[in-house]
Amino acid sequence: MSTDQVAALDVDQVTALSSSQIAGLTSGAIAVMSTDEIAAFSTDELAAISSKAISGLSTDQLTALGTDVTSMTSKQISAMSTAQIASLSTDVIAGLGSSQIGAMTSTQVGVLSTAAIAAIATDNIVALSSKQLSAMSTDQVAALSVDQVTALTSSQIAGLSSGAMAVMSTDEIAAFSTDEVAAISPRISWLPSGPM
Numbered sequence: 001m002s003t004d005q006v007a008a009l010d011v012d013q014v015t016a017l018s019s020s021q022i023a024g025l026t027s028g029a030i031a032v033m034s035t036d037e038i039a040a041f042s043t044d045e046l047a048a049i050s051s052k053a054i055s056g057l058s059t060d061q062l063t064a065l066g067t068d069v070t071s072m073t074s075k076q077i078s079a080m081s082t083a084q085i086a087s088l089s090t091d092v093i094a095g096l097g098s099s100q101i102g103a104m105t106s107t108q109v110g111v112l113s114t115a116a117i118a119a120i121a122t123d124n125i126v127a128l129s130s131k132q133l134s135a136m137s138t139d140q141v142a143a144l145s146v147d148q149v150t151a152l153t154s155s156q157i158a159g160l161s162s163g164a165m166a167v168m169s170t171d172e173i174a175a176f177s178t179d180e181v182a183a184i185s186p187r188i189s190w191l192p193s194g195p196m
Contacts, residue, residue, distance in 0.1 A: 001021070001024070001025065001029060002029075003026070003028045003029050003031075003032055006025065006029040006032055006033065007032040007033075009033075009037070010037075011034075011036055011037050011040050014033065014037040014040060014041075015040045015041070015042075015045075017045070019044060019045060019048035020048075022041075022045050022048040022049060023048045023049070023050055024050075025049065025050070025053050026052075026053055026056070027052065027053045027054070027055045027056030028056060029053070029056070030049065030053050030054075030056030030057055030061075031056040031057075031058065033061070035060055035061055035063075035064035036064070038057070038061040038064055038065060039064040039065060039066075039068075041065070041068070043068055043071035044071075046065065046068055046069075046071055046072060047071055047072060047073055047076070049072075049076065051073075051075045051076055051078075051079035052079070054072075054076050054079045054080055054084075055079065055080075055081060055084075057080075057084060059083060059084060059087035062084060062087055062088065063087065063089075066089075066091075066092075067089075067091050067092055067095050069088060069092045069095075070092060070095035070096055070097075070100075072100070073100075074099045074100050074102070074103035075103070077096070077100045077103050077104060078103040078104060078105060078108070080108065082107060082108060082110075082111045085104070085108045085111055085112065086111045086112070086113070088116065090113075090115050090116055090118075090119040091119075093112070093116045093119045093120060094119040094120070094121060096120075096121075096124065097124065098123070098124040098126070098127035099127070101120060101124045101125075101127040101128065102127035102128065102129065104132065105132075106129075106131045106132045106134070106135035107135065109128070109132045109133075109135050109136060110135040110136065110137065110140075112140065114139055114140055114142070114143035115143070117136070117140045117143045117144065118143045118144070118145060118148075120148065122145075122147045122148055122151045123151070125144075125148045125151045125152060126151055126152070126153060126156070128156065129156075129159075130155060130156060130158070130159025131159070133152075133156055133159045133160055133164075134159050134160065134161060136160075136164060137164075138163050138164050138166075138167045139167075141160065141164040141165070141167055141168065142167040142168070144168075144172070146169070146171050146172050146175055149168065149172040149175055149176075150172075150175045152180070153180075154177070154179040154180045154182070154183040155183065157176070157180045157183050157184055158183040158184060160184075165184065
């Protein structure tokens with residue numbers, strides 16, 4: 001379907017589209033849909049949007065989808081622009097699975113708000129790669145909860161910059177396992193002074 005044809009559709013017609021028809025839509029066709037039309041997509045229909053067409057979703061359309069964004073595939077999430085990722089609510093981030101979190105690029109992780117970082121489920125924090133963690137700002141690292149830090153593996157901890165680790169609270173440092181302390185021992189000078 002052309003962009004003009006899609007623009008002429010109403011909500012009922014959009015919801016009648018098959019998954020294969022949705023999969024064939026371009027980013028331009030997605031972009032001309034109203035927020036009501038996008039919000040009317042079922043989770044199956046939403047998952048049918050091609051990763052190439054995902055870029056057509058505006059931040060208003062993503063907001064209209066609400067937590068249905070969590071039904072998107074890992075490929076769709078990784079295909080989002082930084083502006084799209086930054087627009088996702090904390091409820092959406094909290095609802096993403098480990099494969100979706102792990103599929104984010106380091107650049108995408110870098111634009112998440114501190115509230116979004118704090119919203120990542122503890123069970124899913126282990127999905128972040130060392131590269132993703134190294135892209136986090138000191139403010140983002142400071143937003144991690146004790147439970148999130150405790151869930152990190154020694155290799156993940158080792159991937160954090162000295163500056164990022166320096167902003168961790170004493171409670172977070174105290175939660176490190178012996179393996180995690182060993183992983184960061186070459187940079188032990190960043191440890192905060194005083195009793196933990």
